Amino acid sequence: MKKILTGFFILFIFLNKILFGEISFQNTSENNYWNSFGFSAIFGFGVNPWEMGGNYLGHWGFVDENLNNKELFNGYQWGGSINFRITKYSDIFLNLLIGEYKVLLGKEGNVLTGPAIYDASGGQWHPDSPPLPQDIYYISKVFLSQIGVKGIYPITKFVEPYVGLGLNIASYECAFGNKDGSRAYSEILANINYGLNLSFGLYFNIIMNNKIVLKFGPYFEIGHVVTDSMEMNNWIWGGWKYHNQFLITTYYRYGITFGY
Numbered sequence: 001m002k003k004i005l006t007g008f009f010i011l012f013i014f015l016n017k018i019l020f021g022e023i024s025f026q027n028t029s030e031n032n033y034w035n036s037f038g039f040s041a042i043f044g045f046g047v048n049p050w051e052m053g054g055n056y057l058g059h060w061g062f063v064d065e066n067l068n069n070k071e072l073f074n075g076y077q078w079g080g081s082i083n084f085r086i087t088k089y090s091d092i093f094l095n096l097l098i099g100e101y102k103v104l105l106g107k108e109g110n111v112l113t114g115p116a117i118y119d120a121s122g123g124q125w126h127p128d129s130p131p132l133p134q135d136i137y138y139i140s141k142v143f144l145s146q147i148g149v150k151g152i153y154p155i156t157k158f159v160e161p162y163v164g165l166g167l168n169i170a171s172y173e174c175a176f177g178n179k180d181g182s183r184a185y186s187e188i189l190a191n192i193n194y195g196l197n198l199s200f201g202l203y204f205n206i207i208m209n210n211k212i213v214l215k216f217g218p219y220f221e222i223g224h225v226v227t228d229s230m231e232m233n234n235w236i237w238g239g240w241k242y243h244n245q246f247l248i249t250t251y252y253r254y255g256i257t258f259g260y
Helices: 002-020 115-120
Strands: 037-047 074-087 090-106 136-152 159-177 189-208 211-222 226-233 241-247 252-259
Touching: 037 090, 037 211, 074 136, 074 252, 090 159, 115 241, 136 189, 136 241, 159 226, 189 226
Parallel strands: none
Antiparallel strands: 037 074, 037 252, 074 090, 090 136, 136 159, 159 189, 189 211, 211 252, 226 241
């Protein structure tokens, strides 16, 4: 992360130098260098750092003990952000994002082991499931709205760290299926759910005529969306009923933003 931030800073210095001449870091008191309304493109990734496989039952209540235990629930998100800068030190934001997250939970021919197998099969199978008829992934597809506020601390008008707090509103579909999500091996659950997020980031601002014409930088978010306890019918095998709180987004998300 330190190398990434250093790279952003060097790129920022270079662009300001080439496009707009000398940079002064002395004056942060100039008024209205920011835009009252702004738009940014967002590109990011998400991950839960808890490995799957081996002896780790974890969130799911079952495990493929022969699975490589480096499998992670991860994916991507992209979209746009609209913000209204109330003051020099704060803004209100609305992010609209599309995301997809997945994790491999079992390989074809292997068995799943754990208390969820007994529950899902109605007590017919325990502790192991029948051999898996295909590779099994858990996949969540989501349209994510985030609304909240940011506190901004301008080191200079060119460099602005921020901290944000927001509400996640997730319209989702989730299921077990194949790798690309084109085929479901369970009931597809669809609904809307909510969560909170805490974000940290850094704006590097390109200034022309004392106005921001471009801002870019890294961001990092903490906080996920998860469903209430739900039942998923026809889970892998016909008639099986799997119960869990289903992960909709990853717990950590990070990426870059570009805008004005």
